[in-house]
Amino acid sequence: MTTTDSPPAPVAPVRRRRSSGDTERGFSRTFRWITTGAGALILATLAAVALFLIMRAWPAMTASEAELAAAVPRYPDDTSFIAYVGPLVFGTLLAAVLALLLATPVAMGIALFISHYAPRRLAQILGYLVDLLAAIPSVVYGLWGVAVLAPMLSPVWLWLNEWFGWFPLFAGDVSPTARTLATVAVVLAVMILPIITAVSREVFLQTPKLHEEAALALGATRWEMVRTAVLPFGRSGVISAAMLGLGRALGETMAVLMILSPGFLYSFKILQAAQQQTIAAYIALDFPEASGLAVNALIATGLALFVITLAVNMAARAIVARRKEFSGAN
């Protein structure tokens, strides 16, 4: 916005060569400081959040088991803090991973269709529609999940349980309300679909035309071309896209809170009620009535979520960085 104050022409070239000291004059210098400040602000925010979490979580992490059991509702007696957070971490990861397993193949299909199959105009419209999915607020997804999806999925879950009940995920008593982790995973999958699709699409579009044409020239069908040229090129890109989606699924609160009938077990039974709970939904559920040490305990679970999300995003970054070196595209 500040560029409007000065003629735009000199700014653009200066910005490109900002490292050479000669051209650092007048507003250019100020602008450099502005951008540096903006960059630093991100770091400061991250550090402030981390510091806040650690400071406020500390009393809970150092408190004795008896103190925690007395102060924190739902805190099981005679358990360490790790054992208390454990099921929550488990539930969070399970929900996010299931959502990812559901969303990634679909997202890749959409991305491939848009990048390699659809007519140009349709591709544009589709891409726009997928981006639109990302703009739907999560509370709307929650409402949709509760009012529409859960009743619709209820017979599906019953069927799964009846025929595939031997598989650990589908075992147990099916909840008649369908407010279970399975439904949550479906909603989360829809929520992370746009980001995975958008990133995958960009990656697939970057496949070198020469590779594709070479494959086709050798007599490959379009599927073989996708398999031999596009997918290997885009593999790490898709993985990092999935990681970004995972990050969103891990932290999703409102939809989980509204749909899930929570429990605090290490349970794989995703069709049964009162088995798992995610950290974000747990905090949102208990924070309004919490006070004292209970707040610290909630913040400590938040710290666990922060660490998990950070690790996932760093892993995604690392994969993207590796792709740059080894893809051979450039």
Added chain:
Amino acid sequence: MLPFAGCAAADLPGFGPGDQPSTEPQLAVVGEFHGAGASSQESAMEAWISGFQEQHPDAAISYDPVGSGDGREAFLAGDTAFGASDVALTDDEMVASGPACDGGNAIDLPVYISPIAVAFNLKGVDQLNLSSALIARIFTGKITQWNDPAIAAANPEAKLPALAITPVHRSDDSGTTENFTDYLHATAPKEWPFPPDGLWPTPDGFEAEGTSGVTDTVRSTPGGITYADASRTSDLGNVAIKVGEEYVPFSAEAAAAVVDVSPRIENRYEHDLAFVIDRKIDKPFAYPMVLVSYLMVCSRYEDKAKGNFVKEFVEYVASAEGQQRAAGAAGSAAISSDLEAWIMDAAGAIYLTRDRPDDQADG
């Protein structure tokens, strides 16, 4: 209301001539006043505040639904003009109320009565008779089918389907859960051994968040049953609970009646109306599954503006109009005329200790 959170109204400038006697009722209510407390009263409080402000356009009132515990704390610290709480102040808290109340004491006034209904979703069945022991066994998963002989025995006329019962309870910490479990524990201690708690005490059953969460779940689940604010379950089947030897369906009058006949907490200050709900009442005109929430005010106020406001506000809240507004907005049951008269007495007894000349505050 949040922008005013934590503001103390105490230091507001006074108004009008300072030499009037303090009990003068004609004083206009002017200034900013702040209350905080139970979230259960939030929508009723909003209705009261807007109704009160229609009569007193110069008063600005805010209410912060911080929860009963924090509301009591803020009130005892003198940060708020009034507080609201789902439980009455303890004797210790009463003793500690001196400094905040200018050497007087706090008083608890039950102004908000919210009946809790047990509601279910069964096609063709609008009402069922269930004793608290049966309700407890349903919610603990001991009875799993609607056509269980125990339910059928209490409901010979009803056509009960062979359908699984889906008991749904609140996943969040809630005053409704606390009063519901208190009722079960008091009336059926054998079937419901858990002490009253705002958090659901057993892992049995199905959970949903908030009143809308549980009622919507039951609406979409044939065979579902839950407990919720009675005003929110009118489209579901309702349970008549066993009171004495009879089954009493929920009604606003029966809910208000239980407050009148419940024993007061003893050895309290004058005009304090704290009482223990008699869950085991056997009079069939009463409905003991209610949530009662108190307004906490001081018996004395040093600040005249504040004291005058509280007096008027309490009178408005207890008035027929105030109770009607709350019933419309929050679905509460209007208090009985006896209780109204007691609260009016209490409001009349609030007095303003000092007639401080308004030094320079007039400017």
